[in-house]
Amino acid sequence: MSRIVIQKFGGTSVENADAMQRAIEIVKRHGIKRGIRPLVVLSACAGVTNLLIRIGELSLLGKIDQAHKSISDLDHRHFGILHDLHLSLRSEQEASLHLRYIWRELRTLVRGVELLGELTPKMKDKLLSAGERASTAIFSQALREDLSEKDITVYPYDAREFFLTDSDFGLARPQVGEITKQMKLIGKKLAAGGVGVTQGFIGANKRGETTTIGRGGSDFSATIMGVALSAKEIQIWTDVAGIYTCDPRIVPQAYAQPLISFQDASTMAFFGAKVLHPETIDPAVQAGIPVRVLSSKDPERKGTTILTQPPDGVIVAGIAIKRNIVLAKAVSNEMVPQSTTLSVIFDSLQDKKVIPLASSIAFDDVLFAMEPHEKYSELHQQIDRIATLQFFPKRAMLTIVGQGLLNNPGIAARLFSSIRHCNCEMISYGGASNAINIVIPDDEVENAAKSIHKEFF
Numbered sequence: 398m399s400r401i402v403i404q405k406f407g408g409t410s411v412e413n414a415d416a417m418q419r420a421i422e423i424v425k426r427h428g429i430k431r432g433i434r435p436l437v438v439l440s441a442c443a444g445v446t447n448l449l450i451r452i453g454e455l456s457l458l459g460k461i462d463q464a465h466k467s468i469s470d471l472d473h474r475h476f477g478i479l480h481d482l483h484l485s486l487r488s489e490q491e492a493s494l495h496l497r498y499i500w501r502e503l504r505t506l507v508r509g510v511e512l513l514g515e516l517t518p519k520m521k522d523k524l525l526s527a528g529e530r531a532s533t534a535i536f537s538q539a540l541r542e543d544l545s546e547k548d549i550t551v552y553p554y555d556a557r558e559f560f561l562t563d564s565d566f567g568l569a570r571p572q573v574g575e576i577t578k579q580m581k582l583i584g585k586k587l588a589a590g591g592v593g594v595t596q597g598f599i600g601a602n603k604r605g606e607t608t609t610i611g612r613g614g615s616d617f618s619a620t621i622m623g624v625a626l627s628a629k630e631i632q633i634w635t636d637v638a639g640i641y642t643c644d645p646r647i648v649p650q651a652y653a654q655p656l657i658s659f660q661d662a663s664t665m666a667f668f669g670a671k672v673l674h675p676e677t678i679d680p681a682v683q684a685g686i687p688v689r690v691l692s693s694k695d696p697e698r699k700g701t702t703i704l705t706q707p708p709d710g711v712i713v714a715g716i717a718i719k720r721n722i723v724l725a726k727a728v729s730n731e732m733v734p735q736s737t738t739l740s741v742i743f744d745s746l747q748d749k750k751v752i753p754l755a756s757s758i759a760f761d762d763v764l765f766a767m768e769p770h771e772k773y774s775e776l777h778q779q780i781d782r783i784a785t786l787q788f789f790p791k792r793a794m795l796t797i798v799g800q801g802l803l804n805n806p807g808i809a810a811r812l813f814s815s816i817r818h819c820n821c822e823m824i825s826y827g828g829a830s831n832a833i834n835i836v837i838p839d840d841e842v843e844n845a846a847k848s849i850h851k852e853f854f
């Protein structure tokens with residue numbers, strides 16, 4: 398039985414001193430238990446990664462003064478947080494030293510970009526790493542000071558020393574085998590009663606060069622670390638209390654599902670529910686580690702626990718919504734259906750690297766739902782010789798998700814009767830047995846989502 402939990406805090410959960418203080422309380426109440434110790438994984442403070450990207454762009458444009466001004470803004474913001482935490486002089490000095498080092502390095506990088514007139518992906522990753530390094534520099538001191546009363550040691554770990562990735566800067570893939578080896582020592586320190594703090598999102602390749610794993614990657618980092626340490630559970634602390642039955646901005650009655658299966662959670666995410674990225678969940682699924690999505694603003698709420706198997710009795714897990722998608726329709730030019738038409742259409746999709754969200758096929762006529770993407774008009778080149786291709790923008794896709802869909806009769810009847818006033822332009826079921834997709838005009842999405850929600854929840 399593992400004694401380690403991963404506690405990942407997103408950008409808004411560490412955005413200021415209050416948020417950091419809440420996170421510390423959460424570490425104490427939901428991470429540290431008898432015989433259980435957390436590894437805390439942090440994002441950059443909210444908005445910082447975007448500002449760092451901007452700093453890179455400004456330097457590339459030669460707007461160096463503005464770039465330096467933005468670094469000063471970062472400096473003020475982080476020192477403001479540090480100050481508001483009211484730490485002891487010693488802790489404050491240690492964190493300041495660390496922060497100053499990070500800003501110095503940033504300023505050097507900015508000069509480098511200016512001189513070279515280029516911002517390579519490698520330089521950009523180094524630049525972006527400042528955000529997570531700065532948030533952890535502050536947080537680890539604050540946590541250290543707080544836990545010293547309980548005689549618990551806090552170990553700050555630089556993710557670049559153990560989170561090994563390939564060299565695909567900007568979208569580097571973690572090397573789970575290597576990471577597992579490198580994290581053995583961390584596991585030992587936690588088993589001996591310590592608490593770890595480290596960065597999500599960043600890592601290093603085997604030459605020790607800083608890498609990042611893609612925007613929003615901290616959840617993925619946390620999952621990989623959980624797998625490497627065979628954690629008991631992975632807690633994702635964010636600003637929403639779990640995976641909702643529907644987007645609460647569209648359907649105010651939506652609520653957080655207490656339990657959901659991995660498969661339904663990733664299907665929800667794939668079809669538009671924004672809480673977790675599906676690839677985030679995958680390594681934990683494989684390892685059978687439960688992932689909990691919790692709200693740092695409301696930590697006593699149960700949130701959602703994502704399980705390997707579907708919970709008993711839940712037929713429909715939720716309704717995912719994707720707005721402003723494009724519907725593409727290819728109608729064969731031949732009177733008699735041709736077996737070659739489909740292959741031409743699918744080949745051209747492959748050629749343009751387009752993966753449809755869902756599709757519906759009748760004979761050799763095809764309807765696809767797709768993300769709006771500039772390449773789509775290029776599909777004309779290949780498809781036009783065999784079929785007439787038309788695009789319909791401003792559509793929305795509603796997806797009813799649930800592993801219970803397959804074996805429970807009557808769901809489709811309830812679904813369609815709940816939206817009988819809606820003009821349904823595409824229906825797709827079966828490709829994913831836990832998802833029924835319907836495409837409707839985007840301006841009908843609110844009414845439709847509310848009606849479906851009322852029917853099922």
Ligand code: ASP
Binds near residue numbers: 528611613614
């Ligand atoms: N700070 C990074 C980002 O904003 C990673 C993360 O927060 O997950 O993309």
Ligand code: MG
Binds near residue numbers: 407408440613
């Ligand atoms: Mg995030």
